Amino acid sequence: MAKYKTNMAPEKTPMPEQEPLVRNKNYSEVTLGYTVEMAMEEATRCLQCRHRPCVGGCPVNIAIPDFINHIVEGDFEGAYQTILLTNSLPAVCGRVCPQENQCELVCVRGIKGEPVGIGRLERFAADWHFSNVDELPEKPESNGRRVAIVGSGPSGLACAGDLARRGYEVTVYESLHVAGGVLMYGIPEFRLPKSLVQTEIDQLRALGVKIECDRVIGRIHSLDELFEEEGFEAVFIGSGAGLPSFMGIPGENLNQVYSANEFLTRVNLMQAWRWPDSATPVTIGKKVAVVGGGNVAMDAARSAKRLGADEVYIVYRRSEEELPARKEEVEHAREEGIIFRLLSNPLEITGNEEGWVTGMRCSRMELGEEDASGRRRPVPIPDSDFSLDLDTVIVAIGQSPNPLLRETTSDLKCQSWGGIIVDEETLKTSKDGVWAGGDAVTGAATVILAMGAGKKAAASIDAYLKGK
Numbered sequence: 001m002a003k004y005k006t007n008m009a010p011e012k013t014p015m016p017e018q019e020p021l022v023r024n025k026n027y028s029e030v031t032l033g034y035t036v037e038m039a040m041e042e043a044t045r046c047l048q049c050r051h052r053p054c055v056g057g058c059p060v061n062i063a064i065p066d067f068i069n070h071i072v073e074g075d076f077e078g079a080y081q082t083i084l085l086t087n088s089l090p091a092v093c094g095r096v097c098p099q100e101n102q103c104e105l106v107c108v109r110g111i112k113g114e115p116v117g118i119g120r121l122e123r124f125a126a127d128w129h130f131s132n133v134d135e136l137p138e139k140p141e142s143n144g145r146r147v148a149i150v151g152s153g154p155s156g157l158a159c160a161g162d163l164a165r166r167g168y169e170v171t172v173y174e175s176l177h178v179a180g181g182v183l184m185y186g187i188p189e190f191r192l193p194k195s196l197v198q199t200e201i202d203q204l205r206a207l208g209v210k211i212e213c214d215r216v217i218g219r220i221h222s223l224d225e226l227f228e229e230e231g232f233e234a235v236f237i238g239s240g241a242g243l244p245s246f247m248g249i250p251g252e253n254l255n256q257v258y259s260a261n262e263f264l265t266r267v268n269l270m271q272a273w274r275w276p277d278s279a280t281p282v283t284i285g286k287k288v289a290v291v292g293g294g295n296v297a298m299d300a301a302r303s304a305k306r307l308g309a310d311e312v313y314i315v316y317r318r319s320e321e322e323l324p325a326r327k328e329e330v331e332h333a334r335e336e337g338i339i340f341r342l343l344s345n346p347l348e349i350t351g352n353e354e355g356w357v358t359g360m361r362c363s364r365m366e367l368g369e370e371d372a373s374g375r376r377r378p379v380p381i382p383d384s385d386f387s388l389d390l391d392t393v394i395v396a397i398g399q400s401p402n403p404l405l406r407e408t409t410s411d412l413k414c415q416s417w418g419g420i421i422v423d424e425e426t427l428k429t430s431k432d433g434v435w436a437g438g439d440a441v442t443g444a445a446t447v448i449l450a451m452g453a454g455k456k457a458a459a460s461i462d463a464y465l466k467g468k
């Protein structure tokens with residue numbers, strides 16, 4: 001039971017954000033976060049339920065009512081420290097977690113109105129900490145045992161943080177020149193400022209985690225060499241799912257067809273959005289179609305708009321209801337002027353004699369019977385083809401794990417689609433001393449699930465090494 005007077009407002013305390021027609025021309029963060037007053041107002045909407053369903057809805061079981069109670073009491077650092085006990089990247093998760101399907105889905109306040117804004121409060125606590133507390137965590141005493149991590153995305157970073165706190169000497173190998181995985185190269189600045197990701201990574205470095213960038217495992221060292229030559233006792237693979245899928249339709253090799261992965265990497269990691277003040281340009285023209293309906297598609301479309309495109313289409317073969325992107329991202333995209341061509345399926349990308357994109361021919365679709373995934377299958381409507389005039393096509397229909405590690409490791413068992421096979425309880429792979437988690441195991445999923453896997457693997461590696 002709450003010890004404070006509960007705020008019974010049916011809706012969440014609104015969070016200020018940039019105006020749509022202003023923000024679709026800049027790269028600054030769209031949502032501006034709560035002030036202290038707003039956070040306290042929202043925190044008092046929490047009923048402090050005795051059975052705490054929200055905790056079970058969070059994949060890393062943050063003690064949600066406890067951190068919210070700290071906010072009500074004005075103890076913002078206490079709130080941050082409570083979250084940190086189970087989540088090492090709260091500023092990130094407070095921004096990008098699909099809360100509506102997790103903690104907030106089961107919040108009791110959601111029965112007769114909007115749930116408590118748990119994600120917004122988590123973000124507030126983390127932002128308050130970073131603006132008001134300078135201290136970095138102390139490096140724990142070393143136990144002298146060494147663990148290698150492949151990949152510096154959320155799964156690798158979470159695993160590294162938990163092992164470092166237990167005294168292990170952890171080295172993270174990252175193939176790109178910057179650490180952070182999708183948080184740095186995929187999710188755009190206007191949704192997740194890169195300085196924040198950097199601040200969270202600095203906390204891990206302070207714990208003693210070494211991060212070596214430009215190191216592709218499977219090229220500079222094989223997994224076996226990490227044990228035999230580098231002296232590691234265990235390895236965690238958190239190499240993500242960075243291999244883009246394509247549609248296999250005519251015209252996909254034309255100039256100005258990008259995978260969303262390449263496009264977003266150019267824009268975010270290589271900072272093409274700052275061109276000409278950056279080394280990497282990205283040309284898109286005035287009319288852009290993004291094929292797909294997930295978060296990746298929304299990020300690509302909104303980035304294209306910010307780069308100066310007049311017309312940006314989302315082309316998706318199912319209906320609004322099946323759009324896999326977060327609802328908030330779909331709403332933000334619409335407000336910013338993205339045009340949704342739903343129930344539309346690309347048949348061919350057309351080009352001119354010089355090999356440049358000129359358009360895309362699509363078929364209109366309707367929804368038929370349910371398929372194996374439980375969703376209604378899109379079926380083409382006969383003689384319904386239509387064409388879009390385009391300068392650029394961005395394909396955002398999914399990613400799978402990069403084959404490099406499985407091709408260079410004989411005893412690492414993988415699914416036919418590339419996911420590494422692990423024991424569900426321990427996340428141990430078929431190879432001795434090797435664990436795996438995150439998108440490399442599940443295929444493209446979410447930040448918090450990847451982090452949860454990294455933490456689970458850290459506990460399992462610790463138990464294994466202690467017993468060795």
Ligand code: FAD
Binds near residue numbers: 098155176440
């Ligand atoms: P990644 O973040 O992919 O990190 C893997 C890292 O391993 C990469 O840095 C890669 O360079 C490195 N690597 C790969 N192979 C090697 C190798 N051989 N040697 C060394 N390093 C290697 N999730 C959400 O929850 N909310 C969102 O709003 C959201 N938006 C997204 C938007 C985009 C554009 C994308 C692409 C994804 C989004 N996701 C979102 C999904 C989420 O980001 C991923 O599920 C999550 O990052 C997976 O974490 P990971 O640690 O498994 O892998």
Ligand code: SF4
Binds near residue numbers: 102
């Ligand atoms: Fe909710 Fe995600 Fe935070 Fe967990 S990490 S409390 S699911 S926003």
Ligand code: SF4
Binds near residue numbers: 045
């Ligand atoms: Fe508070 Fe909602 Fe959790 Fe109840 S379910 S404790 S109201 S956040």
